[in-house]
Amino acid sequence: MRDIFDAELAQLGQDLAAMSGRVERAITDAGVALLTADVTLAESVIAADLEIDAIERDLDERCVLLLAQQQPVATDLRIVVSALRMSATLERMGDLARHIAQVARGRYPRHAVPQHLSGTFTEMHDAAVRVARRTTTLLGNHELPLAESIEQDDDLLDELHEDTFAALLNGTWNGSIQEAVDVTLLGRYYERFGDHGVSIARRVTYLVTGVLGQELDRSAS
Amino acid sequence: MRDIFDAELAQLGQDLAAMSGRVERAITDAGVALLTADVTLAESVIAADLEIDAIERDLDERCVLLLAQQQPVATDLRIVVSALRMSATLERMGDLARHIAQVARGRYPRHAVPQHLSGTFTEMHDAAVRVARRTTTLLGNHELPLAESIEQDDDLLDELHEDTFAALLNGTWNGSIQEAVDVTLLGRYYERFGDHGVSIARRVTYLVTGVLGQELDRSAS
Numbered sequence: 352m353r354d355i356f357d358a359e360l361a362q363l364g365q366d367l368a369a370m371s372g373r374v375e376r377a378i379t380d381a382g383v384a385l386l387t388a389d390v391t392l393a394e395s396v397i398a399a400d401l402e403i404d405a406i407e408r409d410l411d412e413r414c415v416l417l418l419a420q421q422q423p424v425a426t427d428l429r430i431v432v433s434a435l436r437m438s439a440t441l442e443r444m445g446d447l448a449r450h451i452a453q454v455a456r457g458r459y460p461r462h463a464v465p466q467h468l469s470g471t472f473t474e475m476h477d478a479a480v481r482v483a484r485r486t487t488t489l490l491g492n493h494e495l496p497l498a499e500s501i502e503q504d505d506d507l508l509d510e511l512h513e514d515t516f517a518a519l520l521n522g523t524w525n526g527s528i529q530e531a532v533d534v535t536l537l538g539r540y541y542e543r544f545g546d547h548g549v550s551i552a553r554r555v556t557y558l559v560t561g562v563l564g565q566e567l568d569r570s571a572s
Numbered sequence: 573m574r575d576i577f578d579a580e581l582a583q584l585g586q587d588l589a590a591m592s593g594r595v596e597r598a599i600t601d602a603g604v605a606l607l608t609a610d611v612t613l614a615e616s617v618i619a620a621d622l623e624i625d626a627i628e629r630d631l632d633e634r635c636v637l638l639l640a641q642q643q644p645v646a647t648d649l650r651i652v653v654s655a656l657r658m659s660a661t662l663e664r665m666g667d668l669a670r671h672i673a674q675v676a677r678g679r680y681p682r683h684a685v686p687q688h689l690s691g692t693f694t695e696m697h698d699a700a701v702r703v704a705r706r707t708t709t710l711l712g713n714h715e716l717p718l719a720e721s722i723e724q725d726d727d728l729l730d731e732l733h734e735d736t737f738a739a740l741l742n743g744t745w746n747g748s749i750q751e752a753v754d755v756t757l758l759g760r761y762y763e764r765f766g767d768h769g770v771s772i773a774r775r776v777t778y779l780v781t782g783v784l785g786q787e788l789d790r791s792a793s
Contacts, residue, residue, distance in 0.1 A: 422643040519749050528745050528752055535756040
């Protein structure tokens with residue numbers, strides 16, 4: 352029984368990492384679609400989000416089955432409950448990538464982001480892609496320095512988000528109202544994406560240091 | 573054992589309803605603060621959100637304890653897992669009320685919402701307050717017509733959200749960029765608030781008709 356359960360827990364971790372890989376692809380493609388006004392790529396992100404939603408439902412069903420059949424306690428229980436929460440967070444990250452793609456699609460053939468903010472949004476894109484990539488890796492290997500990097504990129508996303516407000520509100524804005532609305536929403540989507548990455552980073556850290564930490568302490572002493 | 577567990581499940585439901593009561597208070601006060609530029613009320617919403625966050629953590633801990641100690645299966649398990657998810661959703665609704673209050677505080681002593689949109693935002697406020705009030709009641713009594721009403725108010729919130737975009741983008745906007753940014757974000761906060769209310773309404777409906785439905789079917793046949 353225990354071997355089977357261990358295999359199921361390991362599979363759960365792999366599936367979360369795979370789901371995160373989908374989110375990584377989604378945020379990468381959404382940003383490229385946004386920055387290059389690529390409507391085909393935007394459409395592909397929007398379509399692929401349905402698959403991410405389906406993965407969440409499947410993962411959740413399996414978590415509930417694991418709880419019912421294996422009746423886990425202590426660390427095992429924390430792992431399954433964390434998986435439930437992390438799949439919901441990844442699903443939300445996929446939604447945010449889709450929202451970015453929808454803005455890109457809605458403005459096509461124009462660029463949604465005005466020229467003078469393309470540098471800021473390129474930086475936001477790069478930071479969000481790093482958050483997603485490191486989330487995928489972290490879910491696979493539990494290397495905690497990755498969690499720290501995710502926090503740093505989230506701080507960077509917050510700063511860049513502030514930069515977009517400054518550009519909108521410092522009195523020199525000469526874009527349209529549509530551009531102001533788009534920049535406001537896009538900035539918020541990227542900022543939230545970072546928050547969700549941090550949420551996962553902290554859950555993994557808690558699992559490794561907080562609960563599993565008891566075992567780590569034992570092996571260290 | 574069973575009696576104790578039933579009492580614990582009932583308590584969980586009451587605590588979710590009480591948490592929803594806090595959210596109801598938060599969204600009510602946030603909207604009044606927004607529409608009347610009441611900075612003291614806005615501050616109180618922002619401060620009270622910490623309590624909502626604390627209630628979520630407490631509820632989650634108790635759900636995990638229930639899973640560990642009672643090892644529930646079938647309907648009982650679904651109830652506990654749903655409680656975990658609904659507490660996260662209520663926490664998020666509290667965040668959105670706080671965001672609305674933060675906009676109100678940030679613009680004080682001015683009104684964040686331009687005069688010509690105060691009717692639209694009053695309607696959004698009223699719909700969001702109804703969503704919160706019915707969510708509280710639904711969590712307490714599981715009366716499914718309330719779930720239907722929540723869906724209808726969510727549809728109304730979506731329409732009103734569209735109205736704010738129309739006001740921004742129909743070419744007649746003569747407000748400031750700050751007002752455009754605020755209206756964009758406030759509209760999004762209200763729209764998301766409705767989505768979360770629907771999420772809870774559907775979870776309760778699923779618990780009552782989907783899982784418990786097997787028992788209902790039996791008693792009906």
